[in-house]
Amino acid sequence: MKKLQIGNVVLDNPLILAPMAGVTDLPFRLLCREQGAGLVCMEMISAKAIFFHNKNTDKLMEIDPGEQPAVLQLFGSDPEIISEMASRIEEKPFAILDINMGCPVPKVVNNGEGSALMKNPKLVEQIITKTVKAVRKPVTIKIRKGFCDNMVNAVEIAKIAEGCGASAVAVHGRTREQYYSGRADWDIIAKVKDAVSIPVIGNGDVTDGLSAKAMLEQTGCDGLMVGRAARGNPWIFKEILYYLETGRGDFKVPAKEVRETIMRHAKMALAIKGEYTAVREMRKHIGWYTAGYPNSAVLRRDINGMETFAELERAVNNILWE
Template identity: 65%
Template sequence: MQIGNVKINGILSLGPMAGVTDLPFRLLCKEQGVDLLYTEMVSAKGIMYNNKNTEALISIDEKERPVALQLFGSDPYIMSEMAKKIEERNFDILDINMGCPVPKVVNNGEGSALLKNPSLIEEIVSSIVKAIQKPVTVKIRKGFSKDDCSAVEAAKAAEQGGASAIAVHGRTREQYYAGKADWDIIRRVKQSVSVPVIGNGDIATPQDAERMLSYTGCDGLMIARAARGNPWIFRQIKEYLDNGTIIEKPAINEVIDMILRHAKLQIEWKGEYTGIREMRKHVAWYTAGYPGSSKLRNKVNEIENLDELTFLLETYGEKANAIQ
């Protein structure tokens, strides 16, 4: 897949998720075969005002690349100026968030609120494309409200503004992440624009990935929530698409090893206090569906350091293996 002047050696991307797709998790997904990584979304105003949390969000390890840095905002001037300000950072693609459904973003006219204003979409994209040399892409949703299918219009506006690729999540803002993703809208966007289209929504298995490609004709696949606690999904999808082989889900010992590696990366990156507390939700995702995981989730909320986490997981692993 080619996005502007950036060659992507495959079709799989990790979708941006606030509080999830930080640098440690991205590195683990990279090891498992993902082709394109997206950062957590970064506020253009946060960059402008030197927000203390922004630096961590825009930090990228050379081993991750290619990486799309995702920016959100609604003011074309601020967006383009901040894009220019950070262009020398080591990301490869600048992605504009036009799909975030959370009220604090939408109420500022940002994220999925932009779907209601195609002319503003074109203006934002155009201003950033003129300001920087790196490819500019957008991530949109099906539409804003229940009966809204504005994705085609939004995609055309983005392409007109100079976007090099468009990712489409097949749900409306109103749906958030509930209900079924509409793959028809992804197919319609693909038929309406000439730039690469990345399909997103309800890709939870390798078979889903194959069906999405076949049904929509999209150029790439974006996996987001299904990757939480499951970086292996990228390797599984690749193996299935390439060879028709189904890789079984990892044994509990492999899961525990991955959790501990993730925890060490988090601590290295954010310190033990924050790193361990952020790992609590990841542990719940990693162990979902394994024997005794509900009791583990209760206990993990009490751990405060790596030694406690290691002991808890080793004890859990012994019990889980005995049950299996």
């Protein structure tokens, strides 16, 4: 598998774990890196929260040597605050700084942040220009096809990013209006690839080895970003690498390994977050990990009542599963 270079950062392979709030925390990123992700993205972080010294934000910015290289993603709409906060945190051991211009969540969009930035190309230009000048590390952006069907401007925004010194652009092939519904438009990713010379990372509907190969062939993109398909499935990166190398679709994870990985994930979360938070956050992860297994529906019902780590461990050991 070919390497991918973003600025001065060289990745072992072009497979990237997308940033997902409430999902891509430190334990999950470590698991995805182990399973073959060439690059992992942290949960998006508010530039304003850094400015106001929010303690919870400090925890979100914790990075482990085992997950390197990692992307730290900022969101905001004020060029001064984003660039100044980027400079303030640059000493942290992340490899790449990404600016979120694709988040569709109403509370973000209503503040003029995330995908709302795509409605204001001039502001995009100001944010990228100031941030690139403020830091030495590579700066990238993550965008969508456009804000809505009447405003499809991913190519325009990508050209602006390149002109302002961005080192790469990730393109999700859906508009903000679509959220995550319908099919991702891979043609827009191909158009962006044709329009700029910096690396273009395709995002949207990469769910397995077959779809990964199809996106690479259809768009010519330089990298692949995997988001929702990685939830409960850190092995997707190993699966994609296996398919691209062999052309075979027979990759399978033994149920025993699934069980062991759930418990590793839970123990890492316990060590970092404490029992109360770890158990509650693991509920959704266990639901994703066990989807499709016998009795998984019963498990998902039961895990919502779990309060202690002992209950979690007992539930996981009782249901698997060959």
